[in-house]
Amino acid sequence: MRTIPKSSDAALRARGLRLTGPRRVILEVLRGTESHPTAERVYRFVRRRLPRVSLGTVYRNLRLLVAEGLAAEIPGPHARFDANMDAHHHFTCVRCGRVVDVAGPLAEPHAEVLRVRIAARTGLAITHHRIEFFGRCPQCRSTKSRQRRTRHSP
Ligand SMILES: [Zn+2]
Numbered sequence: 001m002r003t004i005p006k007s008s009d010a011a012l013r014a015r016g017l018r019l020t021g022p023r024r025v026i027l028e029v030l031r032g033t034e035s036h037p038t039a040e041r042v043y044r045f046v047r048r049r050l051p052r053v054s055l056g057t058v059y060r061n062l063r064l065l066v067a068e069g070l071a072a073e074i075p076g077p078h079a080r081f082d083a084n085m086d087a088h089h090h091f092t093c094v095r096c097g098r099v100v101d102v103a104g105p106l107a108e109p110h111a112e113v114l115r116v117r118i119a120a121r122t123g124l125a126i127t128h129h130r131i132e133f134f135g136r137c138p139q140c141r142s143t144k145s146r147q148r149r150t151r152h153s154p
């Protein structure tokens with residue numbers, strides 16, 4: 001369940017950011033989707049409303065929104081962006097690349113044990129960690145079972 005965010009304008013103004021057209025539209029695009037779009041995909045959406053915006057502008061503003069805590073970056077070969085700032089995990093489908101939100105539990109006792117053990121063994125000061133899930137989404141699972149049925153049928 002997502003919390004209803006403040007209006008994008010109010011959120012930007014609260015952080016003293018200028019309300020440039022691209023910045024506001026980028027935040028609205030991000031808040032209007034749960035698909036965790038890449039910068040290129042955000043760019044394509046933003047261009048529908050601001051045909052002259054450049055990819056560089058989109059990148060710059062995405063980075064700024066992340067720095068200001070208004071969006072999160074999901075690292076990977078193609079970084080994805082998320083305006084859902086509630087604590088949550090992600091599931092990536094290894095077949096179609098879809099990224100979906102997965103709710104908690106977020107406080108994992110095992111992770112805390114692991115953190116203490118790693119810190120003691122290595123001297124690393126661990127500030128946070130991330131849990132990611134990978135596998136096949138329901139659509140890809142059903143595609144696969146259909147293919148299997150087809151292949152094995154006489
Ligand atoms: Zn999939």
Ligand SMILES: [Zn+2]
Nearest residue numbers: 082084090101
């Ligand atoms: Zn997410």
